[in-house]
Amino acid sequence: MNNDLRIKIAEMVKRSGEGHLPSSYSIVDIIDFLYGKVLKYNPKKPDWEDRDYFILSKGHGCGGFYVVLHKYGFITDQDIQDYSTITGVLGGHPDMTIVPGAEASTGSLGHGFPTSMGIALGLKIKNMDNKVFALLGDGECHEGTIWESANVAANLKLGSLCAIIDWNKSGAQLMPIDDLPAKWKSFGWEVHEIDGHSEEEMANCFGKLNFEKVGVPKVIIAHTIKGKGVSFIEGHGPWHHKIPSELEMNQIVNELSK
Amino acid sequence: MKKIRQEFADTLLEVGEVDNDFVVMVGDISHGILQPFAKKFPGRYYNIGICEPTIVNMAAGLSKLNITPVVHTIAPFITERSYEQIKLDFGYQNLPINIVSVGGAFDYAQLGCSHHCYTDVSLICHFKRGTVVIPGSCMEFNILFKESYKNGLINYYRIPEFPHGIEISREKIKFGEGVLISEGSDVTIVTTGTQLKNAVEAAEALKKDGISVEILYYHTIKPFDGELLRKSLSKTKHLLCVEELSAHDGLFNLCLRNSYEIDGIKYKQMAIEDFVHGYGTYEELCEKIGLNSNGIINKVKTFIK
Numbered sequence: 001m002n003n004d005l006r007i008k009i010a011e012m013v014k015r016s017g018e019g020h021l022p023s024s025y026s027i028v029d030i031i032d033f034l035y036g037k038v039l040k041y042n043p044k045k046p047d048w049e050d051r052d053y054f055i056l057s058k059g060h061g062c063g064g065f066y067v068v069l070h071k072y073g074f075i076t077d078q079d080i081q082d083y084s085t086i087t088g089v090l091g092g093h094p095d096m097t098i099v100p101g102a103e104a105s106t107g108s109l110g111h112g113f114p115t116s117m118g119i120a121l122g123l124k125i126k127n128m129d130n131k132v133f134a135l136l137g138d139g140e141c142h143e144g145t146i147w148e149s150a151n152v153a154a155n156l157k158l159g160s161l162c163a164i165i166d167w168n169k170s171g172a173q174l175m176p177i178d179d180l181p182a183k184w185k186s187f188g189w190e191v192h193e194i195d196g197h198s199e200e201e202m203a204n205c206f207g208k209l210n211f212e213k214v215g216v217p218k219v220i221i222a223h224t225i226k227g228k229g230v231s232f233i234e235g236h237g238p239w240h241h242k243i244p245s246e247l248e249m250n251q252i253v254n255e256l257s258k
Numbered sequence: 259m260k261k262i263r264q265e266f267a268d269t270l271l272e273v274g275e276v277d278n279d280f281v282v283m284v285g286d287i288s289h290g291i292l293q294p295f296a297k298k299f300p301g302r303y304y305n306i307g308i309c310e311p312t313i314v315n316m317a318a319g320l321s322k323l324n325i326t327p328v329v330h331t332i333a334p335f336i337t338e339r340s341y342e343q344i345k346l347d348f349g350y351q352n353l354p355i356n357i358v359s360v361g362g363a364f365d366y367a368q369l370g371c372s373h374h375c376y377t378d379v380s381l382i383c384h385f386k387r388g389t390v391v392i393p394g395s396c397m398e399f400n401i402l403f404k405e406s407y408k409n410g411l412i413n414y415y416r417i418p419e420f421p422h423g424i425e426i427s428r429e430k431i432k433f434g435e436g437v438l439i440s441e442g443s444d445v446t447i448v449t450t451g452t453q454l455k456n457a458v459e460a461a462e463a464l465k466k467d468g469i470s471v472e473i474l475y476y477h478t479i480k481p482f483d484g485e486l487l488r489k490s491l492s493k494t495k496h497l498l499c500v501e502e503l504s505a506h507d508g509l510f511n512l513c514l515r516n517s518y519e520i521d522g523i524k525y526k527q528m529a530i531e532d533f534v535h536g537y538g539t540y541e542e543l544c545e546k547i548g549l550n551s552n553g554i555i556n557k558v559k560t561f562i563k
Contacts, residue, residue: 097352105351114312118319148309
C-alpha cells in the first residue's frame with residue numbers, strides 16, 4: 001500500500017480541480033511495483049532502446065502513473081506542481097509527446113493495448129528482448145479493440161507482451177456477467193490472478209512469468225478496489241471524477257496517514 | 259492494363275530490396291498479390307485479420323520502434339471506421355504511417371454502399387501532418403510512394419480501381435505538384451483520379467463547340483498545389499471541379515481555399531452528394547450521378563455559353 005503516493009495524487013487533484021482519484025488508487029500499487037521491481041528503464045533517457053515498455057491504456061488513471069514517474073525520477077517536483085495547468089506537461093490523460101516516460105497518449109479507451117501489441121510485434125521483428133506491459137481497466141475491456149487485440153496477439157505469439165487488468169469491478173456495474181479470467185483464457189492467453197494491492201502476490205506472480213519473443217502472451221488479472229485506501233472513496237459512486245473539498249481532503253490525508 | 263493495386267505490390271517488392279525498415283500489415287485483402295513480398299521478406303508482412311482499427315493501433319507501436327508501417331485494406335474500413343485510431347495514434351502522438359487503400363468512392367460499385375467511401379480524403383486532410391495521394395496510374399503510384407513513404411508524416415494513398423489511362427510524362431509527376439494536362443482559356447477543369455479520363459474526353463468534345471478547356475490534374479491532394487490553380491484561374495476565371503469525393507469537403511473545398519482572393523471567379527462542382535445507392539458497375543454509378551464526360555460537358559455549358 002503506497003499511502004504516500006495516494007496523498008500526493010489527492011493533492012494534485014485537489015490543487016488543479018481535475019482527476020480520477022478512485023481509478024488512480026486502484027492501480028498505483030501495481031504501477032509502483034512495476035517501476036520498483038520489474039521494468040528496465042533509465043529515467044535520464046526515457047527512450048533508451050533496451051527499456052521495457054509500460055503503457056497505461058486506461059489513461060484516466062494517470063494520477064497513479066504520474067506520481068510513480070516522479071518517484072523514480074522521470075519528472076520533476078515542478079511537473080507535479082503544475083499538473084493540469086496551462087504551463088504543465090501533465091494533464092487529465094497522458095500525452096506521450098511531452099511526458100517523459102509516457103509511451104502512449106491514452107485517454108480514449110481501447111487504444112493503448114493494441115499499440116502495445118504493435119510494440120511487441122516490432123520487438124519480435126527486431127529480435128529484441130524488451131518486455132511490454134499494458135495496464136487496462138476492466139471497463140476498458142468493453143471496447144472491441146481489446147478483444148481484436150487479444151485474438152491477434154495470441155495468433156502472432158507475442159510472448160513479450162503482458163497485459164495487466166485492473167479488475168476493480170467498474171465494468172460489472174454495466175455487465176454483471178464479467179468472467180474476465182475465462183474470457184482471456186479462451187482467447188489463448190496465459191492467465192494469472194493476483195491481489196493488485198499485495199506486494200507479496202505481485203512479487204510471486206511477476207517473478208514466475210516466463211517471457212519469450214515467440215510464445216503465449218500473458219495477462220495478470222489484478223483484483224483491486226476502486227478508491228483503495230480511503231473508506232469513503234472506495235467503491236463505485238460519485239467519487240469517480242469528484243474533486244475533494246477542504247474537509248474531505250483533510251479526511252483523505254488523515255486516513256492515509258494512519 | 260495493369261491494375262494500380264498490382265503496382266502497389268510490385269513497388270513494395272522494389273522498395274523492400276533497399277529498405278529493411280518497413281513492415282506491411284493488411285486486413286485480409288490483396289493477400290495473393292502480396293505473396294511475392296511476403297515470401298521474399300519473411301517477418302515483414304502480416305495479414306493481421308479483419309480488425310482494421312486494431313491494425314492502425316498496432317502500426318503506432320511499430321512506428322515507435324522506428325519501423326515504417328504500411329497498412330492496407332478497403333478505404334471505408336481503414337479510414338472512416340479507424341479514424342479515431344489515425345487521429346489519436348498518429349495525429350496526436352506525432353507518429354508516421356502509410357495508409358494504402360482500395361475501394362475509394364464507389365470503386366466497389368457492385369458491393370453496395372457499405373463498401374463505398376467518399377470522405378476518406380477529407381478526413382486525412384484534417385491533419386496538419388496529413389498527405390493525400392490519389393495515384394491515377396501505375397507510374398504515379400510508383401513515383402509518388404517512393405518519394406513520400408519515408409517522410410515521417412501521415413500518408414494516405416487512395417488507389418483507384420481504374421487507371422485514368424491518360425499518358426503523362428514521367429518528369430511531370432512530382433509529389434505535391436499538380437499537372438497541367440492541357441492548356442485552355444475559357445474554363446479550368448480541376449480533377450483527380452480516374453475522372454481525368456472523362457475530363458480529357460469532355461475537353462475534346464467542348465473544343466469542337468468552340469470552348470477552350472484547361473485541365474489541371476491533381477494526383478496529390480495534400481499538399482495542394484495552389485499556385486498552379488491560381489495561375490490558371492487568373493486566366494480562365496471559370497472553375498469546374500470534378501471529383502469522386504464528398505461534395506461537402508473535398509477537392510472543391512481546396513480549390514476555394516486556394517483561389518478566393520482572386521476576383522470574379524465563377525465556380526461549379528461535380529462531386530458525390532450522398533450515398534450512391536444501387537449495384538451497377540463503376541461506370542453505371544458514375545453515370546447515375548453525372549460523373550462522366552457528358553456530365554462534364556453539360557456542366558461546363560451551364561456557365562460557358
